Amino acid sequence: MMLLSRFWYAILGVALAAAVAFLYISIHQHNRIRESDTRLIIDHDRDIVDWYMRIDARRRLDALAIVSIDDQVRTNIVKANAQEKIPADVREATKKRLNELAQKFAGLIKDEGKGGNPIGLFAVDGRGRVVGYVNFDRSGQVKDDTFELGGFPLVADALHGWLRDDTWVLDRESIYRVVARPVVAAEGAPPAGAVIAMRRLDDSYAKNLVERTEVPVLFYVNAPDGDGVKFAARGVPDKSDVSFEGFTLDAKLLAADKTYMENGSSSLKQIGPMTLAFSRIIGMSWESGAGFAVARKVTSIADPSAVLAGADESDKKAVPMGIVIGIALAGIFIGLGATIVEHGMPLGRLSTEARKFSKGEQDALPLAKLAGPFRKIGQDVNDGVERVIAKGGGASRKAADLEQILGPVPKEPTMSAFSFGLAPEPAPSSKGGPDLFPNLGPAAGGAPEPPKAPAAPPARPAAPPPKPAPAAAVISAPVAASDEEEGEGDDATMVQKIPDELMAAAKSGEVRAIESADELVQWRTTFEEFVSMRQKCGEPTTGLSFEKFQGQLRKNKEQLVKQYNCKRVKFTVYEKDGKAALKATPIKD
Amino acid sequence: MRPRRIHVLRSPVAVALALLLPLALSMGAARAGDLKARVTGFENLRPSALASATAADKKLFTLREFDPLVPPKYTTITAKPDKDITLAIYGAGDKSAFGLGAVIRLAGGRAVPSTVVIPPGVPIFLRNDDPFIHHIVGPDLSRDLRPGESHKLEPKGKLLTFTDTLVPSVKAWVVVEDGVIANRWPNPDGTIRIADMADAEYSIKAFFEGTPKSTVTFKVPPKGSVELKEPIAVAPPAASSGGK
Numbered sequence: 001m002m003l004l005s006r007f008w009y010a011i012l013g014v015a016l017a018a019a020v021a022f023l024y025i026s027i028h029q030h031n032r033i034r035e036s037d038t039r040l041i042i043d044h045d046r047d048i049v050d051w052y053m054r055i056d057a058r059r060r061l062d063a064l065a066i067v068s069i070d071d072q073v074r075t076n077i078v079k080a081n082a083q084e085k086i087p088a089d090v091r092e093a094t095k096k097r098l099n100e101l102a103q104k105f106a107g108l109i110k111d112e113g114k115g116g117n118p119i120g121l122f123a124v125d126g127r128g129r130v131v132g133y134v135n136f137d138r139s140g141q142v143k144d145d146t147f148e149l150g151g152f153p154l155v156a157d158a159l160h161g162w163l164r165d166d167t168w169v170l171d172r173e174s175i176y177r178v179v180a181r182p183v184v185a186a187e188g189a190p191p192a193g194a195v196i197a198m199r200r201l202d203d204s205y206a207k208n209l210v211e212r213t214e215v216p217v218l219f220y221v222n223a224p225d226g227d228g229v230k231f232a233a234r235g236v237p238d239k240s241d242v243s244f245e246g247f248t249l250d251a252k253l254l255a256a257d258k259t260y261m262e263n264g265s266s267s268l269k270q271i272g273p274m275t276l277a278f279s280r281i282i283g284m285s286w287e288s289g290a291g292f293a294v295a296r297k298v299t300s301i302a303d304p305s306a307v308l309a310g311a312d313e314s315d316k317k318a319v320p321m322g323i324v325i326g327i328a329l330a331g332i333f334i335g336l337g338a339t340i341v342e343h344g345m346p347l348g349r350l351s352t353e354a355r356k357f358s359k360g361e362q363d364a365l366p367l368a369k370l371a372g373p374f375r376k377i378g379q380d381v382n383d384g385v386e387r388v389i390a391k392g393g394g395a396s397r398k399a400a401d402l403e404q405i406l407g408p409v410p411k412e413p414t415m416s417a418f419s420f421g422l423a424p425e426p427a428p429s430s431k432g433g434p435d436l437f438p439n440l441g442p443a444a445g446g447a448p449e450p451p452k453a454p455a456a457p458p459a460r461p462a463a464p465p466p467k468p469a470p471a472a473a474v475i476s477a478p479v480a481a482s483d484e485e486e487g488e489g490d491d492a493t494m495v496q497k498i499p500d501e502l503m504a505a506a507k508s509g510e511v512r513a514i515e516s517a518d519e520l521v522q523w524r525t526t527f528e529e530f531v532s533m534r535q536k537c538g539e540p541t542t543g544l545s546f547e548k549f550q551g552q553l554r555k556n557k558e559q560l561v562k563q564y565n566c567k568r569v570k571f572t573v574y575e576k577d578g579k580a581a582l583k584a585t586p587i588k589d
Numbered sequence: 590m591r592p593r594r595i596h597v598l599r600s601p602v603a604v605a606l607a608l609l610l611p612l613a614l615s616m617g618a619a620r621a622g623d624l625k626a627r628v629t630g631f632e633n634l635r636p637s638a639l640a641s642a643t644a645a646d647k648k649l650f651t652l653r654e655f656d657p658l659v660p661p662k663y664t665t666i667t668a669k670p671d672k673d674i675t676l677a678i679y680g681a682g683d684k685s686a687f688g689l690g691a692v693i694r695l696a697g698g699r700a701v702p703s704t705v706v707i708p709p710g711v712p713i714f715l716r717n718d719d720p721f722i723h724h725i726v727g728p729d730l731s732r733d734l735r736p737g738e739s740h741k742l743e744p745k746g747k748l749l750t751f752t753d754t755l756v757p758s759v760k761a762w763v764v765v766e767d768g769v770i771a772n773r774w775p776n777p778d779g780t781i782r783i784a785d786m787a788d789a790e791y792s793i794k795a796f797f798e799g800t801p802k803s804t805v806t807f808k809v810p811p812k813g814s815v816e817l818k819e820p821i822a823v824a825p826p827a828a829s830s831g832g833k
Contacts, residue, residue, distance in 0.1 A: 053651065054651045054652065057651055057652060058652060061652070126777075127669075127671075127777060128697050129697075136720075138720040138721060139720075140720075141720035141721070141736040141737075142720045143718065146694070146696055146718040147696075147697075147718075147720070148696045148697025148698075148701075148718075149697045149698060150669075150697045150698075150699070151638070151696070151697040151698035151699020151700075151701070151758055151759070152697065152698035152699075152758055153638065153639050153649065153758055154650075155697075155698070156639050156666060157639075157653065157666065160659075160663060160664050160665065160666050160667075161655050161656045161658075161659025161660075161663055161664040162653055162654065162655050162656065162664065163652070163653070163654050163655070163656055164650050164652060164653035164654070165650055165651055165652055165653075166649070166650055169755070170721040170722070170755075171721050171722045171755075172722070172755065181656065182656050182658075182659055184656065184658040184659060187658070188660055189660075189663075190659065190660075190663035191656075191659055191663070223754075223755065224754050225724055225726075225731075225754045225755075264648060280648075282648045282649070282650065282651050283648075283649060283650060283651075284649060284756075284757060284758065286648055286649060287757040288755060288756075288757070
């Protein structure tokens with residue numbers, strides 16, 4: 001039934017379709033997971049930045065201890081507390097010392113002064129008045145006599161013994177991370193003052209953050225009474241596909257986010273190719289509109305062609321080539337195996353049995369050894385043979401060598417392959433045209449009287465000449481009954497009964513006439529086949545006539561009958577070297 | 590739309606004059622004696638701006654912890670008497686004692702003083718002494734004050750509250766009452782000393798964030814001084830103290 005091979009083709013088709021389906025599913029799944037992961041990553045990025053700023057505040061607060069315990073700073077603060085107006089020398093001494101401490105502070109923090117604003121240090125007395133300061137980027141607007149910081153909650157806390165951090169926003173655009181410590185001058189006494197460290201969030205700060213976290217970050221100020229969002233600092237990892245160049249942010253986007261306004265964390269926003277999350281910065285900046293954004297770009301695969309286009313060498317190396325090749329080889333071998341099992345082997349078996357059959361080693365094809373459609377073929381062959389046997393057997397199929405039989409064939413027959421060694425008949429065609437049968441004389445001698453009107457196809461026995469006509473009408477019956485004819489197809493249904501005319505003819509010596517008519521019909525058929533073969537081989541047929549043809553056949557038949565002592569001669573048309581040729585087969589029975 | 594700036598007072602000298610002129614005028618010709626008194630209870634008051642800073646749920650800081658070198662009794666955030674407690678003096682005199690008007694400085698991230706009490710018709714000057722911009726919002730007011738800038742306004746109403754949208758710790762109150770001749774502020778330790786007061790009867794109201802907390806009445810004798818035996822208590826004593 002060829003189930004295996006056919007089923008294998010189905011498997012291959014389904015597998016191919018499944019592979020394509022899997023590809024699309026994989027792409028969609030990749031994109032979906034990528035998007036989901038990106039959202040998780042952004043949430044984590046937000047936490048990372050938040051924790052970085054917390055840890056950073058702790059580091060700065062710890063480093064600020066070198067200022068809060070410094071003797072000179074403490075002494076100057078105590079001196080300031082004792083005066084209604086802070087003396088200038090106290091201010092100068094404090095400023096000088098803070099400048100030295102700022103460098104030490106930067107050494108402890110390790111990320112100060114890298115192209116950005118250095119750390120700002122302030123010393124404040126118990127009333128909140130600034131005794132001294134360094135590296136304050138607004139020093140040009142400061143008047144020493146009125147410069148205070150005590151009203152900020154951070155400083156107020158420090159003046160009450162608290163360590164804490166805060167974030168300030170100044171002028172709607174500058175963000176500062178600030179930490180403060182109390183300065184204790186005497187044991188058991190309230191703080192004499194406080195020291196404050198201030199770091200502006202500029203690009204260098206963002207760069208430091210990015211170097212440690214690999215998170216693209218953007219600091220902004222969305223002042224409640226401002227005229228839009230202003231960016232304070234930004235930083236992007238070197239290998240990131242995120243860019244804040246030309247990025248703009250609509251303040252309404254943040255104002256419309258209820259979660260952002262109430263809890264400080266926005267939902268994820270898709271702005272252009274980037275997905276962003278916004279968070280308000282903890283501190284006094286919460287009210288002032290300061291925040292930071294983290295961003296990621298979702299990389300999705302548009303279609304299957306982008307899979308290979310986006311793959312790098314490492315991706316390609318990740319393919320398990322052994323498994324892939326193994327699957328391919330397994331598929332090939334399974335397919336070939338199924339074909340061999342279902343096609344090759346049964347065909348070989350049939351071929352073997354047919355060979356034995358042809359050699360006479362067995363009388364029929366052994367159906368038990370055949371399988372599938374080959375068993376049916378064997379059955380048909382056996383049936384055909386049995387039918388032939390039932391008819392009495394056919395003529396021998398052994399081909400006769402016309403050259404051996406009829407003598408040498410002319411080396412260059414004129415425009416014809418019909419060259420089976422007939423005696424040269426130089427007489428040209430009576431028609432005057434090219435004689436396609438130069439070997440055939442116009443009177444192919446000695447033959448029985450040819451029918452006068454062969455024009456009508458002799459296939460129909462009614463058409464032939466008057467005498468053989470009745471015989472031709474029954475020609476199939478005696479042939480089938482006497483096994484004289486072969487290759488006529490299955491005439492069994494026609495053999496009903498020997499016609500009375502035939503029986504009468506047999507009794508009256510008309511058998512020869514019947515045989516002649518039968519032979520004439522065969523020759524007519526042979527002639528038509530010959531003409532057809534010449535046409536097929538591209539040889540001219542002009543001038544060919546059945547009269548010449550049958551005369552030549554008759555002549556050859558007589559020679560063969562005499563030579564082989566046979567009763568009949570069968571002529572068969574075949575192609576030889578691209579030309580039509582005839583084969584004569586002597587039949588003794 | 591921001592209101593039109595009425596007046597800009599840039600000179601510190603002008604500010605000093607504005608503060609001292611009422612004293613000179615109110616004490617008039619008949620200067621007699623001094624007042625000594627004391628304000629108590631301020632340690633139990635917490636300025637609202639600073640109180641909000643200690644509320645962790647508002648996410649105003651990421652870390653806040655007390656220094657172990659500081660005794661806990663000092664870690665409570667309290668009002669500053671010299672900035673948060675305003676003594677409004679009622680008695681002989683008129684509104685001309687305020688001179689050009691009352692001044693509220695925006696300095697150090699807060700308003701100094703946080704409360705002023707003035708008679709009707711006395712203007713208020715809001716002056717920015719910080720090196721950064723303030724944006725003051727109040728009745729009929731919403732404007733930026735750049736460093737060194739002042740804004741003059743005529744208060745309308747009994748109590749006016751001003752806030753800062755850029756520096757939330759800035760809050761100021763203006764109380765308008767008849768009969769007020771001057772404002773005074775205690776020393777940082779809560780003591781009060783007012784010199785050269787004319788012999789007359791006076792009342793003092795102590796205000797905190799626009800609200801009167803205590804009132805005392807006294808008489809300054811001719812050529813004599815007055816020392817109030819009872820302190821001016823702006824808040825009842827706290828049951829216990831602790832760091833907050």
